[in-house]
Amino acid sequence: MLEKMSVHEAVGKRLAHDITEIRPGEFKGTAFRKDHTVCDGDICHLQKLGKNHLYLLDMEKDxxxxxxxxxxxxxxxxxxxxxxxxxxxxxxxxxxxxxxxxxxxxxxxxxxxxxxxxxxxxxxxxxxxxxxxxxxxxxxxxxxxxxxxxxxxxxxxxxxxxxxxxxxxRLQSLKTGLVITGNEVYDGLIEDGFAPVLSKKIHDLGSPVLNVEYVPDDSSRIRQAILKCLDSGCELLILSGGMSVDPDDVTRTGIREAGAVEMYYGSAVLPGAMFLVGYINETPLLGVPACGLFHRITVLDLILPRIMAGEHITKKDLAFLGHGGLCMNCKPCMFPQCSFGKGV
CATH class of the missing domain: 3.90.1170.30 (Pyrimidine nucleoside phosphorylase-like, C-terminal domain)
Structure with missing residues (x-):
């Protein structure tokens, strides 16, 4: 129950709650704290705050x-x-x-x-x-x-x-292996751009890159590179390229041949629709499509921290990213101070 009284009558009484002061564009905060004992010098200030009356509390047990x-x-x-x-x-x-x-x-x-x-x-x-x-x-x-x-x-x-x-x-420090696929890179026709991009993302999240393997578009060679990374102690694998519908893109086949029994291909995110999440036993494996080389921010930037925080990503997680999963390609890019990936 509240007992109403004028500010003059409240002199000597203790405030029942904090009283807020707002000066537009300048200050918003507590002018008087709860349990402050009102004195004569407070009356003018309280009135300027619109407080011509104060209240005493007499609370019931409930x-x-x-x-x-x-x-x-x-x-x-x-x-x-x-x-x-x-x-x-x-x-x-x-x-x-x-x-x-x-x-x-x-x-x-x-x-x-x-x-x-x-x-x-x-x-x-x-x-x-x-x-x-x-x-x-x-x-x-x-x-x-x-x-x-x-x-x-x-x-x-x-x-x-x-x-x-x-x-x-907490983000875990996961020893990471990179498998860079593609004949054009393996044969030296073009310089690899994926390893530097992926390595920076991994390092920025506090994890080391343990292995970097370069392989051609050959499912058997991709399988061997994956197993080599696992044998060396990698706790996370990231594969680049070979994720599209092109018949030459055999990365997914190599992943399956390496023993991935849980594999989710496709995410409700742009850029990153052809993203892949898989698991070989308990080791997570991420397949990054070619868009990861062109766009600064993709679905990888939404999923990688969650993997490093110990989450087990499923098809449902990839599906729920659809709400807020459309990147607007703003110039300049303001991520993470934007709506991308903020739906869930």
């Missing part, structure tokens, strides 16, 4: 204050790799990455959480690469005072999926 609610919600939402400060501001708590990694949001759980009346949580896009300390989400209870029951229900939803709703997964 009610909860916004700050306590925010703490309960943050604790339930935050999983592995997520940290937060137990100090709500204006009833809100922000969640941050505890280390470098890839953001993992249970989108269904988040939606169910936000369906509960009087609570909210907003996050950055799922599968976003984040740095230690970066803001990844924020949550709050919307009213100043509310019943405990919906807060407890929302907290239960947020924590009911084992890994909680919001996590940051």
């Amino acid at each position: 009610e909860i204050h916004e700050d306590q609610a925010a703490k309960m919600l943050a604790k339930s939402l935050a999983g592995t790799g997520v940290e937060w400060n137990d100090d709500p501001r204006e009833g809100k708590i922000t969640l941050h990455a505890a280390y470098d990694g890839i953001l993992s949001v249970n989108v269904s759980s988040l939606a169910a959480f936000n369906m509960i009346e009087e609570v909210m949580c907003a996050t950055r896009h799922n599968h976003t690469l984040v740095k230690k300390g970066e803001l990844i989400a924020a949550t709050r209870a919307i009213p100043l005072v509310m019943k405990k029951a919906p807060i407890e229900r929302a907290a239960s939803i947020a924590a009911s999926h084992g890994t909680r709703t919001i996590n940051v997964n």
Whole structure:
């Protein structure tokens, strides 16, 4: 229950909540913190903020204050790799990455959480690469005072999926083997451009390139190169070229002959429709089509961090990339500060 009084009557009383100040284009933040004791010198400032009346709280046993609610919600939402400060501001708590990694949001759980009346949580896009300390989400209870029951229900939803709703997964350092296919490169007719491009992407994500093998368009030679990389200890394989519908493109045949029993060809992404994800035992294998040589950003840049975060990519994952999977080829390219790959 709230007891209303004028600011003059509130002198000597403690504020029941943070009071926000906004100066357009200049400042938005807390002018007075919760539990601040109002004094005569505050009256003019409060009135300038539009506060001619303040309120005292007299809460029932089944009610909860916004700050306590925010703490309960943050604790339930935050999983592995997520940290937060137990100090709500204006009833809100922000969640941050505890280390470098890839953001993992249970989108269904988040939606169910936000369906509960009087609570909210907003996050950055799922599968976003984040740095230690970066803001990844924020949550709050919307009213100043509310019943405990919906807060407890929302907290239960947020924590009911084992890994909680919001996590940051560390990127693993995977020893990577590159297999560059194509007669034109193998015979020295053109200079290879794939190995430098792929190596940079791998190194930028903190993994080493262990092997680089060059092979002609021969499925048996491709198979041998794959097995050689595996024997040398590679934990991830990336093959370039040979992914199109041209009969000479036999890379997929070589991958299958090397023992891939789980293989998904085709993604709902442009550029990168002829992308391939496969597994030989538990070792992931990625097939990069020719577009990876022309475009700076392709489907590989969406999938590679997820592989290095330990995800097992399936056909469903490739299909769900369709929403947001159309690159607009902007000049200059602004990825990742754009909509590409942000649908799921």
